[in-house]
Amino acid sequence: MEDSDSMLSDTVFRRSVLKNITEYRSGSQGILSAVSNGRYAVIDACNALACRGGEPEGINAAVTIPDSYDEKLLKKLIADIDAQCRTCGTHIEDVAVSTSQHIRKPVITASAFGRSSEEMPAGMQKAGGNLDIIASGSIGMSGIMNVLDSHMDEAKKVYADSVINAAAADAGKLSVADRASLAAGAGASYLVAAGDGGIYAALWRLAADNGCGFDINLRDIPVKQEIIEMCELFDINPYELSSTGCMLMTAEDGCGIVDVLNENGYDAVVIGHTTKEKAKMMHLEDEVRYLDVPRNEESERFIQL
Template identity: 35%
Template sequence: MKAGNISQTIWKRSVKKQLHTERKEVLFQPSAEEACSVVRISKGKLAVCAQAEVSGASVRTGIYAAVRALNDLAVHGVEPTALTVQILLTPDAQEGDLKAMTGCLESVCLEAGVQLACVRAEVTPAVVRTVIFVTAQGEAAEDALLRPAYALPGQDIVLCGYAGLEGMLRILDEREEELGRRFVPAFIQQMKQLRGNVLALDAARAAAAAGVKAMYQVGSGGIFAGLWELAEAAGIGLDVELSGISVRQETVELCEYYNLNPYQLTSAGCILMTARDGDALVKALERVGARASKLGVTTDKKARVITSGEEQRYLDRPAPDELMCWWERTGGTDCRPV
C-alpha cells in the first residue's frame, strides 16, 4: 500500500466490513472521515475522544499530534480536558530527547488549558523515527455536538487557517540547518513565528458560537483531501475557487525548494466550515484573530469542482500526503535542529 492514510476504498473493504459489534452508548459508527469516537455517559452528556499519530525526528514532533487531536475535539463542539500520550522511541534516542518531547507536549497543554493526564514511553527497534500517539478527551452536551456530516447543500464554504502550514513547520523542524543554507535567517525566523497558528481552539469556538454546525480539520493529504472528505461525510458536492485557499508565502517557498504541492500537504489547524452566511462567519473568525476566507459553496450535486481563473477541474480522490512522499524521497535522515 502507498504511504499515508489508506484510501477510502481500502478502509471500507478491509476495515468497515470487519466491524460488526455495536453498543447503544456509542453514537458514531466508524467511518473513514470521522475523527472522533463519541460515547453517551448519561442523559444528554457525552464523552468524546480524538486520536492522532505523528512521526518524526524532531523533539517537537508530539506538538503536531497534540494539536491535531485537540482541534478535532474543538471542531466537534467539544471542550478538551486531558491528553494521554504514548511515545515510541528509536534505540538511539537519548533521555534528553524524551525530556524535551515531554516539555513540548506540556507547552501545548498549557496553551490549550488541558492536563497531560498520562504519558508512557518505550524504546523499540520496530520504529526508524519517533512515533507519538495522542488521545484528547473531553465532554459535550449531546445537543451541542457538531459533525462534518451536518453540512448542507447551498451553504458557503469557509476556510479558517492556512493550507500546508503544518507540513511546512514539520519540515522546518526536521531540516532547519539545511534550510538555513537556502534562506536568509530573517526568513527562517518568519517561518518559526508561524508555529502559533496551528492550535485553532478559539476559532472553532467562535464558529460554533456563530451557529456553524459542520466543521472539518484538514489532515493528511492537505486541503484537496480535506475538501473531498468533507463532501464524502455530508454526501454533497462542492464548487470551490482555488484562489480562496490561503497559503503562506513561507510554505510556497519551502514547497518550491523540495518540489512539493502545498495543496496536498498536511494541514493541522486548517479548518473547513460551512455556513449560510459565509461573510458573517469570516468576520466572526477575524474578531478572534483567525485568518479566514470564503472558498465557494456546497451543492446538491455529486461533482466536486475547483475553479482557477477560467479553468475548471474535478477534485480527485485524496492523494498520498506530500510530507509522506518527502520522507520517502529523503530517507528520513535525522537532521534535528540544534
C-alpha cells in the same frame, strides 16, 4: 531493517476501519482521538474535539521510539508534547513510552477526551448542498516545520532568516478551539480541522462526512507567501502539506462567519460552496480539477530518519 513502521492516514482509517464497524459512537465523554507521525498529534486531537463542540479534559499519549533513540531527544519529545497540552489548555492524563527495533523515527499517538453539550455538536451536523465553505488559517504551517527540521541548511542557502521564521509555525496559532467556538456560535453547520494530508484531506473529509460535493477556488485558500516559496524550493504541493491550524467550515451565510472571525482577529475567507452532486471540483484560474483520494503527507519524505 529498511522499512519503518507507520500509522494509517485519516482517510484510510475512515474508509477501511470506521466504515466497517456496525455502530461507532464517541461516547458520553465526547471521546475523540487523532494519530500522527508528526509533532502536533496533541493539537490535532484537540482540534478534532473542538470541531465537535468539545473541550479537552485530558490527553492520553503513547510514544514509540527506536531502540537507539537518544535519551536527550526523548526528553525534548516529551517536553514538546507537554507544551502542546498547555497550548490547548489541557494536561496529560497518561503517557506510555515503548521501543521498537522496526522503526527509525518516533511514532506519536495522542487521544484527547472531553465533554460536549447534550445537543448535537456543530461539527457533527450534516452540511448538505448549497452552503458556503469557509477556510481559516494558513495551510502548510505544521508541515513546513517537518521539512525545515531536516533541511534547514538548504533553506538558509536560499532565503533570509526573516523568510524562514515567517514560514515556520507558531505553535500558539495552531489551535482552532476559539475559532471553532466562534464559528459554531455564528451559525456554522459543519467544522473540520485540517492536519495530516493537508487541505485536500480536509476537503475530502468534508465531502465524505456530508455526502456532498464541492466547488472551490484553489487561489482563495489562505497560505503564507513564505510557505509557497518553501514549497517551490523543495518541490512540495502545499495543498497536500500537513496543515494543523487551518480549519474548514460550512454555513448558509459564509460572509457572516468571516466577519465574526475577522472581528475577533482571525483570518477567514469563503473559498467556495458545497454541492448536492458528488463531484469535488477545484478551479485554478481557467483550469478545472477534480479532487482524487488524498495521498500521504507530503512532508513525510523530508523527515530525517
